[in-house]
Amino acid sequence: MYRGYLNQPLTAAPFKNLQKWGKMNITIKLVGTFRIGRFFETVREYPSGTCVREVVDELRIPDPLLGIVLINDIHAGVEEILNDGDILCLLPLIDGG
Amino acid sequence: MKYFTSDPASEPSSVLYSRCTVDLKSGEIQMEDVPCRNLEDVLGGFGRSFQILAERSINKAYCDENPLIVNTGLLTGSSAMTGMRTYFSGYSPIKESKKGLPAAMWSAGSGNFGAKLKWTGLDELIFENRSQKPVYALIRETPDGPLVELKPADHLLGLSTHDKIMALQNEYGNAHFAAIGQAGEQWENVYIGAVALSTDNQLKSGEDKVRFAGRGGMGSLMGYKNILALVAQSSDKIKPLSPEVRKVNINVVKGGGSARLQPINRGGGGGTWAAYDVLQAFHAVPVNNFRPQGNGLPEKMFRANVEKEYLIKSEACYRCGITCHNNVYEKKEDGRAGEFLAKFDYEPLNLLSTNIGIHDAGQAARLIHLTDNFGMDSISLGVTISYVLSYNERHPEHPLLNGATFGEYSKIMELVEQTALGNLPEIGRGSKRLSESTGETSYAYHVKGLELPAYQPETNPGYAWAIAGGHMSMGTYGLLTREGKSDMDSWVQGITQTKLQIVGFDMIGLCKFFDITKGICTQMVVDCLKSEFNLEVTTEELAASVRRAFLRGLALELRQGYQKEEYSLPAEVWERPNPNIKLPNITSPEFIAELQKRVWEVFEPELEGLLP
Ligand code: SF4
Numbered sequence: 008m009y010r011g012y013l014n015q016p017l018t019a020a021p022f023k024n025l026q027k028w029g030k031m032n033i034t035i036k037l038v039g040t041f042r043i044g045r046f047f048e049t050v051r052e053y054p055s056g057t058c059v060r061e062v063v064d065e066l067r068i069p070d071p072l073l074g075i076v077l078i079n080d081i082h083a084g085v086e087e088i089l090n091d092g093d094i095l096c097l098l099p100l101i102d103g104g
Numbered sequence: 105m106k107y108f109t110s111d112p113a114s115e116p117s118s119v120l121y122s123r124c125t126v127d128l129k130s131g132e133i134q135m136e137d138v139p140c141r142n143l144e145d146v147l148g149g150f151g152r153s154f155q156i157l158a159e160r161s162i163n164k165a166y167c168d169e170n171p172l173i174v175n176t177g178l179l180t181g182s183s184a185m186t187g188m189r190t191y192f193s194g195y196s197p198i199k200e201s202k203k204g205l206p207a208a209m210w211s212a213g214s215g216n217f218g219a220k221l222k223w224t225g226l227d228e229l230i231f232e233n234r235s236q237k238p239v240y241a242l243i244r245e246t247p248d249g250p251l252v253e254l255k256p257a258d259h260l261l262g263l264s265t266h267d268k269i270m271a272l273q274n275e276y277g278n279a280h281f282a283a284i285g286q287a288g289e290q291w292e293n294v295y296i297g298a299v300a301l302s303t304d305n306q307l308k309s310g311e312d313k314v315r316f317a318g319r320g321g322m323g324s325l326m327g328y329k330n331i332l333a334l335v336a337q338s339s340d341k342i343k344p345l346s347p348e349v350r351k352v353n354i355n356v357v358k359g360g361g362s363a364r365l366q367p368i369n370r371g372g373g374g375g376t377w378a379a380y381d382v383l384q385a386f387h388a389v390p391v392n393n394f395r396p397q398g399n400g401l402p403e404k405m406f407r408a409n410v411e412k413e414y415l416i417k418s419e420a421c422y423r424c425g426i427t428c429h430n431n432v433y434e435k436k437e438d439g440r441a442g443e444f445l446a447k448f449d450y451e452p453l454n455l456l457s458t459n460i461g462i463h464d465a466g467q468a469a470r471l472i473h474l475t476d477n478f479g480m481d482s483i484s485l486g487v488t489i490s491y492v493l494s495y496n497e498r499h500p501e502h503p504l505l506n507g508a509t510f511g512e513y514s515k516i517m518e519l520v521e522q523t524a525l526g527n528l529p530e531i532g533r534g535s536k537r538l539s540e541s542t543g544e545t546s547y548a549y550h551v552k553g554l555e556l557p558a559y560q561p562e563t564n565p566g567y568a569w570a571i572a573g574g575h576m577s578m579g580t581y582g583l584l585t586r587e588g589k590s591d592m593d594s595w596v597q598g599i600t601q602t603k604l605q606i607v608g609f610d611m612i613g614l615c616k617f618f619d620i621t622k623g624i625c626t627q628m629v630v631d632c633l634k635s636e637f638n639l640e641v642t643t644e645e646l647a648a649s650v651r652r653a654f655l656r657g658l659a660l661e662l663r664q665g666y667q668k669e670e671y672s673l674p675a676e677v678w679e680r681p682n683p684n685i686k687l688p689n690i691t692s693p694e695f696i697a698e699l700q701k702r703v704w705e706v707f708e709p710e711l712e713g714l715l716p
Contacts, residue, residue, distance in 0.1 A: 040368055040373055042408070072363055074382065098385055099378055100586065
C-alpha cells in the first residue's frame with residue numbers, strides 16, 4: 008500500500024463529526040505527483056467549515072510540495088474555507104527549467 | 105581569491121581575485137591578482153564580468169575586442185551544496201537590439217568544470233582577440249600557482265561536445281572539461297552555440313551526461329575565437345564540511361526548499377519536468393509555437409506516461425543531494441535500463457517536443473540528444489524551429505526551408521542537423537533575424553532578440569525585463585500561474601523588487617535550486633560565506649549587490665541601443681489572444697503599457713552612474 012510522504016497509511020479518519028455538523032460535497036482534483044497512490048479526481052464529503060488545509064493534511068500532501076491551490080479555478084490559500092459543491096484542485100510547485 | 109578583510113562589502117579592494125588574460129592572437133598570457141571594486145566583484149559570475157563588458161564599446165559580437173570571460177562564483181568549488189557553477193560572458197551573437205547592437209550576456213552551467221577551474225587557483229579567464237588556428241586552453245594547478253597554456257586542437261575539430269570531452273579525457277586525468285560542439289565551430293551561421301561542461305557521471309560511465317551553459321550563444325563566441333575546449337586539471341580541494349555548512353546542506357535537501365526538484369521515490373516532486381502537469385492544468389503548456397489548444401495533447405509528455413515505455417533514473421551532479429536530473433533510458437525486456445537517451449528537463453523537453461508538434465517521448469529524446477551533442481541552445485533552437493513550422497503552416501504554397509510543419513519528425517530532425525552543420529543560417533541566427541526577413545514578426549517568440557523559454561508569455565510579462573534569458577534572469581514566470589497574481593501592483597513589485605533577485609545565483613556560484621524561492625540573500629548563504637572564507641556579509645548587503653548587478657545589466661542593454669518599446673512581448677499575444685489559456689489576461693496592450701510606465705519609473709532613476 009502507498010504510505011504517503013510521511014510513511015503513514017492514508018485514511019479519511021479526521022472528520023468524525025460529519026453527522027453533528029452540516030455536510031458538504033467537495034470535488035478534489037489532484038495534479039502530477041500528487042496522484043501517485045491517491046487519485047486523479049474524487050468527490051468527498053466533509054463537514055461544513057472545512058478549510059483547504061484540513062483536506063491537504065488528510066491527503067498527506069507535504070507542505071514543501073504544495074504549490075498551487077485552486078478553488079473553482081481561482082487561486083486560493085490553504086486557510087480558505089470550502090463551500091458545498093466546490094471544486095478543489097491541488098497542484099505541485101513549479102520552478103525554473 | 106585572497107582575503108585581507110572579513111568585511112568585503114565595506115572593503116572590497118582587500119579581496120583579490122586571480123585573473124588570467126589570454127591574447128589568442130599573440131599567444132601572450134598574463135596572470136594578475138585583481139582587487140575587487142565592489143561586492144559584485146567579490147561574489148563573481150556575471151556580477152563581475154558585466155563590469156568588464158561595460159568598459160568596452162562593442163558594435164558586433166564577432167570582433168577582436170569582444171572578450172570571452174570564463175569565471176566562477178565565490179561559492180563555486182566550496183563545500184556548499186550545488187556550488188559548481190561556471191559562467192561564460194561576452195557580447196552575444198544572438199541577442200541584439202533592434203538597432204543591431206549585440207547585448208551583453210552570460211550563461212551558466214553546472215557539471216564539475218567550474219570547481220576544477222577554481223581549484224587550479226584561477227578565478228577568471230579572459231580570452232582576447234581570436235586564434236588563427238583551433239586551440240584548446242589547458243589550465244593547470246602547479247606548485248607556483250595556476251598555469252594556462254594554449255594547445256593545438258585540430259584533432260578535436262568536427263567532434264561533438266561529448267566526443268571532444270572524451271578525447272580530452274584520454275589525455276588528461278584528474279581534469280574536467282568545457283567544450284563546444286560542431287555548432288559552435290560553425291559560428292558564422294550558428295549564433296546559438298552552447299558550451300558543454302563535463303560531469304563525473306559522464307567521465308565514469310562514458311555516457312553523454314553533460315551539463316550546458318546554453319543561452320546567448322557563448323559557444324558560438326568561443327567558436328569564433330577558435331577555442332574548441334577548456335581543460336581544468338587540478339587535485340580536488342573541497343574543504344572538510346564544517347558544522348555550519350553541513351547544517352545548510354541538510355537544510356537545502358531536507359528543509360523543503362528543493363523538495364519539488366528531488367526524486368519522486370524520495371518524496372520529491374521529480375524535477376523541473378513536473379511543470380508539464382502543473383501548466384497543463386491551466387492549458388498553458390506551449391504547443392505548436394506557443395499556441396496551447398485547450399486539449400490533452402501535452403499529457404503525452406507527462407512523466408507518468410513516458411514512464412510506461414522508458415526507464416527514468418534520478419541522477420545528480422557530483423555531491424549534490426538535490427538530484428534533479430531525470431535521465432531517460434530505453435527499457436529492456438527485463439525492466440532494466442538500456443541505452444541512455446537524454447536528460448528530460450522541462451525547457452528542452454517542451455521546446456523540442458510539444459511546442460514543435462512532437463508527442464512521442466522517443467522522438468523528443470533523440471532531438472534533445474542531437475541538440476546537446478551538436479552543442480546548441482535547445483531553447484533558441486526549438487523556438488526558432490517552431491517559428492519555421494508556424495510560418496509553413498500559414499504559407500503552405502511558399503514554405504521556408506524543407507517545408508516542415510508541426511510534428512514532421514524526420515523533417516525537423518533534418519532542420520536540427522543542418523542547422524548545427526552551418527547549412528541553415530535562417531535557423532542558426534535565431535527567430536528575430538528570421539522573422540524580420542520574412543516580415544512576419546508577431547509570432548516570433550523572442551524578447552529582445554532572445555528566444556523565450558517554455559512558459560507562455562501570456563503568463564509572464566516580466567520576460568520583458570529579464571536581462572539574460574526569460575526564466576533564469578527574472579523570476580516572474582510563476583507569479584500568475586503559481587501565485588495567482590494578476591494585479592498591477594504585484595507585477596510592478598515582482599519585477600522591480602523581489603523577482604529580480606534570482607540573478608544572485610548567477611553571481612555566487614550556486615545552482616538556483618539551492619533555494620529558488622528565496623534567492624541568495626538568506627542566512628544560509630551568510631553562514632556559508634562565514635564558514636568557508638570568514639567573510640561577514642549581511643543579507644541586506646547581498647540584496648543590494650544583486651540589485652546593482654541586475655540594474656547594471658539593464659543599463660548595459662539600454663546602452664546597446666534597446667528602446668523602451670522593445671521591453672515587450674511577441675505581438676501575437678494581444679493580436680490573437682488565446683482563449684484556451686485558463687488564467688486571467690494580464691497581457692493586454694493597456695496592461696503592458698501601464699506596466700512599462702510603472703517599472704521604468706522605479707528602475708530609471710537607479711540606472712544612473714552604474715556604467716563607466
Ligand atoms: S540542483 Fe541539480 S543541476 Fe543543480 S547541482 Fe544539484 S543536481 Fe546539479
